[in-house]
Amino acid sequence: MKKMLTMMLLFVVILSCIPLYSASAKDDQYDVIKKRGEIRVGLSADYAPYEFEQTVNGKSRYVGIDIELAKKVAKDLGVDLKIVDMSFDSLLGSLKTGKIDIIISGMSPTPERRKEVDFTEQYMQVTQRMIVQKKNQDKLKTVEDFSGKSIGVQKQTTQEALAQKEIPDANLSSLTRVPEIIMSLNSGKVDGIILEGPVGDAYLSKNPGLAYSSLEFADAAKGTAIAVPKDSQQLLDQLNASIAEVKDKGLIKDYQDKANEAMFEEGSFLSKYGNYFIKGIGATILISIIGVVLGSLFGGILAFMKLSRNKILKSIAWIYIEFIRGTPLLVQVFLVYFGTTAVLGLDLSAFLCGAIALVLNCAAYIAEIFRAGINAVDKGQMEAARSLGLSHSQAMNKVIMPQAIKNILPALGNEFITVIKESSIVSVIGVSELMFNAQKVQGASFDPFTPLLLAAVAYFILTFTLSRVMNVVERRMSVSD
Numbered sequence: 358m359k360k361m362l363t364m365m366l367l368f369v370v371i372l373s374c375i376p377l378y379s380a381s382a383k384d385d386q387y388d389v390i391k392k393r394g395e396i397r398v399g400l401s402a403d404y405a406p407y408e409f410e411q412t413v414n415g416k417s418r419y420v421g422i423d424i425e426l427a428k429k430v431a432k433d434l435g436v437d438l439k440i441v442d443m444s445f446d447s448l449l450g451s452l453k454t455g456k457i458d459i460i461i462s463g464m465s466p467t468p469e470r471r472k473e474v475d476f477t478e479q480y481m482q483v484t485q486r487m488i489v490q491k492k493n494q495d496k497l498k499t500v501e502d503f504s505g506k507s508i509g510v511q512k513q514t515t516q517e518a519l520a521q522k523e524i525p526d527a528n529l530s531s532l533t534r535v536p537e538i539i540m541s542l543n544s545g546k547v548d549g550i551i552l553e554g555p556v557g558d559a560y561l562s563k564n565p566g567l568a569y570s571s572l573e574f575a576d577a578a579k580g581t582a583i584a585v586p587k588d589s590q591q592l593l594d595q596l597n598a599s600i601a602e603v604k605d606k607g608l609i610k611d612y613q614d615k616a617n618e619a620m621f622e623e624g625s626f627l628s629k630y631g632n633y634f635i636k637g638i639g640a641t642i643l644i645s646i647i648g649v650v651l652g653s654l655f656g657g658i659l660a661f662m663k664l665s666r667n668k669i670l671k672s673i674a675w676i677y678i679e680f681i682r683g684t685p686l687l688v689q690v691f692l693v694y695f696g697t698t699a700v701l702g703l704d705l706s707a708f709l710c711g712a713i714a715l716v717l718n719c720a721a722y723i724a725e726i727f728r729a730g731i732n733a734v735d736k737g738q739m740e741a742a743r744s745l746g747l748s749h750s751q752a753m754n755k756v757i758m759p760q761a762i763k764n765i766l767p768a769l770g771n772e773f774i775t776v777i778k779e780s781s782i783v784s785v786i787g788v789s790e791l792m793f794n795a796q797k798v799q800g801a802s803f804d805p806f807t808p809l810l811l812a813a814v815a816y817f818i819l820t821f822t823l824s825r826v827m828n829v830v831e832r833r834m835s836v837s838d
């Protein structure tokens with residue numbers, strides 16, 4: 358008990374040594390961008406006609422009003438453009454930790470957000486609309502009609518705030534991505550959803566079962582602007598100059614026309630989106646292999662540390678394993694993604710961060726698999742080997758490990774299967790693995806269901822094949838008994 362307490366204490370001390378948030382010394386972001394020769398624009402490409410993906414001849418690209426604006430901004434700055442696609446609720450965090458330079462994602466400058474970041478002048482005005490199933494159009498017309506009903510909104514958006522304020526008697530269901538919201542409405546999980554006018558138009562055109570409710574919000578008008586890190590006046594001025602020109606020349610109208618054209622392209626589902634799934638499967642396999650292989654190396658070391666007689670090594674391994682197993686992978690992924698920039702000052706790609714998080718996570722589980730496998734070998738084996746004159750390490754290598762492997766291998770196979778499924782979590786930071794790509798297709802096709810079904814089938818084929826292979830391996834090994 359006392360030992361446990363000391364370890365816990367040690368753990369808390371270690372944690373408190375990590376600086377919680379260390380904003381990097383402030384240069385005007387303008388200089389950073391100029392020096393790099395590239396501007397990183399963060400957005401959530403689930404928001405036609407602002408930003409979404411379009412596939413032409415099997416190649417995908419970002420399109421929409423915000424993308425055109427981003428191109429214009431990059432051109433005016435004289436730098437290259439890099440689009441960084443992630444979930445809307447990760448954008449502000451990414452801007453503050455320097456993962457991205459600016460946000461152009463249909464974002465409205467609210468007072469709460471202004472505390473965290475700066476905003477340019479607004480480049481568009483939009484209204485907020487309530488969408489319902491067509492068959493309920495006559496029943497759901499006023500705020501009162503929605504009392505006790507459930508309403509879907511995108512997480513951390515102005516729509517979420519609007520619902521809380523104006524329809525407090527409804528149950529709110531906040532989801533990460535717009536296609537999920539549409540799906541909840543289509544399937545009757547929620548009774549209404551709030552979207553901005555142009556986005557609503559886009560989805561209504563592809564979902565004939567949905568319609569606008571005649572409900573009107575008191576505080577409906579909202580503008581959209583570009584978000585910029587605080588204390589970057591030069592960047593802000595530059596962006597405002599671009600926006601002023603866009604407004605003067607009426608370019609937003611052109612951008613919108615272009616986006617509308619891109620939205621309604623012809624082609625079969627698979628010819629348009631098949632590529633996303635193939636690429637996604639490749640990335641999922643790659644990141645899972647990295648997780649299991651490097652995780653095994655690291656996990657092996659941890660297992661020996663935990664089995665060793667050295668108290669310090671043992672405690673370190675114990676703390677590590679308990680911490681990893683006691684926290685969700687989702688949290689670990691975010692910790693690595695934001696932590697590498699905010700705490701360590703490293704600028705790693707999303708894929709690398711996702712892979713690191715998976716390796717760190719796998720290592721803890723695999724360490725336990727190793728330890729259990731080794732411990733399961735009868736104690737008498739070690740004693741017998743030692744009494745035959747083998748040293749401790751010889752006995753380990755020649756007698757214990759060959760038997761332990763038989764316990765370890767099947768469990769390792771299971772871990773691999775788990776990792777393939779769990780790796781879907783790294784989609785939150787924008788690693789384009791299978792789940793992320795399926796979500797992209799949801800956004801691009803305005804069809805929230807089919808891409809999920811295809812992703813499920815793909816995951817199943819991967820894990821099922823792997824478990825068959827593992828069965829064969831296991832059978833082979835039991836033959837050698």
Ligand code: ARG
Binds near residue numbers: 464465514553
């Ligand atoms: N205008 C709303 C806001 O600022 C929603 C924006 C959502 N954007 C997106 N790309 N999903 O909160």
